[in-house]
Amino acid sequence: MEFLACLLMSDKTVIRSSNLKGLICLSIEDTMEASLTKQELLKKYFNPKDYYDISYAKGKGILLGEWVPFVLKNLHELFSSGAVKGDTLTDIGSGSSIYHLVSACRSFKNITTSDLLEQNLIQQKKWLNKEPDMLDWSEIVQIVCDLEGNGEKVEEKEDKLRRAVRDVLKCDVLKKNPFEPLVLPPADCVLCCLCLESACKDVATYCDTVKNLKNLLKPGGHIIVLGTIKNSYYSVKEKRIPTMPLKEEDIKKAYTDGGYEILRMESKRREDLSLISIADFQGFYFVLARKPGKC
Numbered sequence: 513m514e515f516l517a518c519l520l521m522s523d524k525t526v527i528r529s530s531n532l533k534g535l536i537c538l539s540i541e542d543t544m545e546a547s548l549t550k551q552e553l554l555k556k557y558f559n560p561k562d563y564y565d566i567s568y569a570k571g572k573g574i575l576l577g578e579w580v581p582f583v584l585k586n587l588h589e590l591f592s593s594g595a596v597k598g599d600t601l602t603d604i605g606s607g608s609s610i611y612h613l614v615s616a617c618r619s620f621k622n623i624t625t626s627d628l629l630e631q632n633l634i635q636q637k638k639w640l641n642k643e644p645d646m647l648d649w650s651e652i653v654q655i656v657c658d659l660e661g662n663g664e665k666v667e668e669k670e671d672k673l674r675r676a677v678r679d680v681l682k683c684d685v686l687k688k689n690p691f692e693p694l695v696l697p698p699a700d701c702v703l704c705c706l707c708l709e710s711a712c713k714d715v716a717t718y719c720d721t722v723k724n725l726k727n728l729l730k731p732g733g734h735i736i737v738l739g740t741i742k743n744s745y746y747s748v749k750e751k752r753i754p755t756m757p758l759k760e761e762d763i764k765k766a767y768t769d770g771g772y773e774i775l776r777m778e779s780k781r782r783e784d785l786s787l788i789s790i791a792d793f794q795g796f797y798f799v800l801a802r803k804p805g806k807c
């Protein structure tokens with residue numbers, strides 16, 4: 513007969529068995545880990561430098577092969593077309609990254625970056641202040657300079673972006689007012705890259721969050737969201753951070769039901785599955801949508 517045995521063998525080890533044939537050993541630490549919320553896990557394990565090393569570091573970041581070109585191409589085409597422009601852009605869940613803002617600083621002179629984690633805000637500020645231990649984004653900035661093709665140098669481009677970023681703020685995208693206690697003036701554009709699947713626990717939360725982000729936009733303002741499809745984890749060093757596996761069919765519904773007009777949607781299947789143990793996404797998506805009303 514099946515029964516659950518849970519024996520405390522020492523102050524360090526718990527042995528659990530769902531039947532007597534197989535025993536699973538869990539340390540007290542493992543058991544405590546399992547009870548951490550997603551935000552507690554992020555706070556504990558999201559080291560900005562480790563995330564950068566595994567994802568974007570020169571010559572080895574796993575996102576350099578397909579994700580980065582997908583993001584840079586879509587954002588370059590969008591911003592250089594002049595279809596999305598204005599004064600203010602709010603970037604949600606920036607992490608310690610700036611690669612996704614390089615094209616945007618042509619169209620927006622007033623950019624706010626934000627994140628849940630203090631350690632990411634600190635790392636963002638290091639890059640903005642050109643501190644010696646800042647992260648090196650020059651290889652990716654060079655790609656944007658090449659796409660724009662106007663001879664601008666990497667250093668000039670980086671300085672232009674530094675001048676455009678006016679604020680680096682703490683935010684929790686899951687809150688009704690993500691910037692509480694601050695109330696930000698509505699922006700012309702909200703950008704969100706690889707954050708919503710990390711923040712939201714399920715599709716319903718994703719839909720509610722997308723809808724709520726309308727409050728950060730002016731009427732007629734644009735939201736641009738780029739993320740991963742069917743991604744259940746990504747790794748920061750040896751730790752797996754859980755994410756919400758979003759299906760392609762959920763995306764359109766989220767923005768339509770959220771009260772936006774979808775202007776463009778793109779998706780792309782992941783081709784290189786060799787590093788699936790680091791992050792198991794199956795593809796990427798890009799959504800451009802507009803909040804109804806006149807600017």
Ligand SMILES: C[S@@+](CC[C@H](N)C(=O)[O-])C[C@H]1O[C@@H](n2cnc3c(N)ncnc32)[C@H](O)[C@@H]1O
Pocket residue numbers: 554558604605606607608609612626627628629632683684685686705706707708710711
């Ligand atoms: C996979 S990283 C992406 C970082 C960056 N946007 C990029 O494209 O490299 C996910 C980011 O979402 C942030 N995040 C997770 N939950 C959040 C929340 N509730 N509110 C705001 N940011 C959150 C994390 O701190 C982390 O920086």
